[in-house]
Amino acid sequence: MASIGLKVIRGVFGAAEHIAPRLGGRAAFELFCRTPDPKKLSAGERRAVEAARGFMAEARHHRLKVGSGCVSVHEFRPEGHSATATVLVIHGWRSRTEYMRALIEGYRKAGFRVMSLDLPGHGGSTGRRLNMAMAVEATAAAAQWFGPFAAVVGHSFGGAVAACAASGMIKGTAPLPTERLIMIASPNALTDVLNGFRRHTNVGDKSARALDNQIKRISGHPMAEFVASRYIAQMQIPTLVIHAPNDAEVPASDAKTLAAAGDHVRLLWAENLGHRRILSDQTVVAEAVGFVEQPRQPAIVH
Numbered sequence: 001m002a003s004i005g006l007k008v009i010r011g012v013f014g015a016a017e018h019i020a021p022r023l024g025g026r027a028a029f030e031l032f033c034r035t036p037d038p039k040k041l042s043a044g045e046r047r048a049v050e051a052a053r054g055f056m057a058e059a060r061h062h063r064l065k066v067g068s069g070c071v072s073v074h075e076f077r078p079e080g081h082s083a084t085a086t087v088l089v090i091h092g093w094r095s096r097t098e099y100m101r102a103l104i105e106g107y108r109k110a111g112f113r114v115m116s117l118d119l120p121g122h123g124g125s126t127g128r129r130l131n132m133a134m135a136v137e138a139t140a141a142a143a144q145w146f147g148p149f150a151a152v153v154g155h156s157f158g159g160a161v162a163a164c165a166a167s168g169m170i171k172g173t174a175p176l177p178t179e180r181l182i183m184i185a186s187p188n189a190l191t192d193v194l195n196g197f198r199r200h201t202n203v204g205d206k207s208a209r210a211l212d213n214q215i216k217r218i219s220g221h222p223m224a225e226f227v228a229s230r231y232i233a234q235m236q237i238p239t240l241v242i243h244a245p246n247d248a249e250v251p252a253s254d255a256k257t258l259a260a261a262g263d264h265v266r267l268l269w270a271e272n273l274g275h276r277r278i279l280s281d282q283t284v285v286a287e288a289v290g291f292v293e294q295p296r297q298p299a300i301v302h
Contacts (some may be wrong), residue, residue: 013161016204025140026162028197052073052098067120068140071118071125072118073117074115085148087107132161139176140176147177156184162186166237167231181238185242233261236262242284244270
């Protein structure tokens with residue numbers, strides 16, 4: 001049963017569609033960009049953050065000015081020797097660096113320096129808003145300070161961010177310098193995400209057009225052009241797609257579409273690992289690390 005709050009939202013957007021669709025579209029855009037309250041963690045999220053406290057204490061923590069806020073970038077260096085290259089890790093929606101722990105530790109053990117970005121409105125970063133343009137801007141700031149990268153690894157929305165950033169699609173940002181992409185449980189077309197939001201909140205067609213105008217204004221492109229498989233096909237960057245067939249949040253068909261972008265894309269099925277357990281599976285970690293360890297031009301990180 002829908003909550004009272006959701007019923008009110010659906011009613012407001014239903015009325016706005018007939019009375020003031022432009023205003024409804026702007027309001028829908030703001031709601032679409034609204035991030036969860038970082039102080040209201042579920043019991044499981046709280047346990048995960050607490051369990052990673054010692055792990056996070058090992059990092060060097062950086063604060064980068066991005067727009068009107070700041071993003072946190074956590075630096076994890078390999079133990080006992082200099083890193084040979086840097087990997088950028090990007091979490092998904094309602095996530096944070098702590099949840100990427102297994103991947104980060106895997107790359108550290110393999111000798112990589114890992115920079116893990118908390119997207120705006122998440123983890124240690126400021127704000128309560130996030131959209132693709134903001135995410136790419138934050139990623140560009142991390143690249144300016146800590147790039148280039150041997151690989152960019154993204155989970156869920158973070159995988160879509162990685163592909164979009166590497167393509168240089170967002171106006172005003174250069175392509176993210178990376179040799180490889182790894183997309184874990186990542187969506188292909190962001191219109192699918194938006195359409196799910198519209199159905200949930202009762203945003204009508206006229207309001208949706210106004211919402212899309214907001215997206216085009218800040219990013220330079222309408223939502224329909226944010227299709228990861230298209231940029232991957234154009235960029236020809238070696239890409240590893242990892243997905244669970246039973247993922248209940250991002251359908252497995254998205255992974256198949258991403259994999260069809262070209263011979264430079266490899267698809268790895270992670271059976272029975274769902275959308276989140278996939279991040280802590282050691283076979284998945286080993287495959288993600290091994291993909292980056294393939295021969296490349298060495299670049300010592302000082």
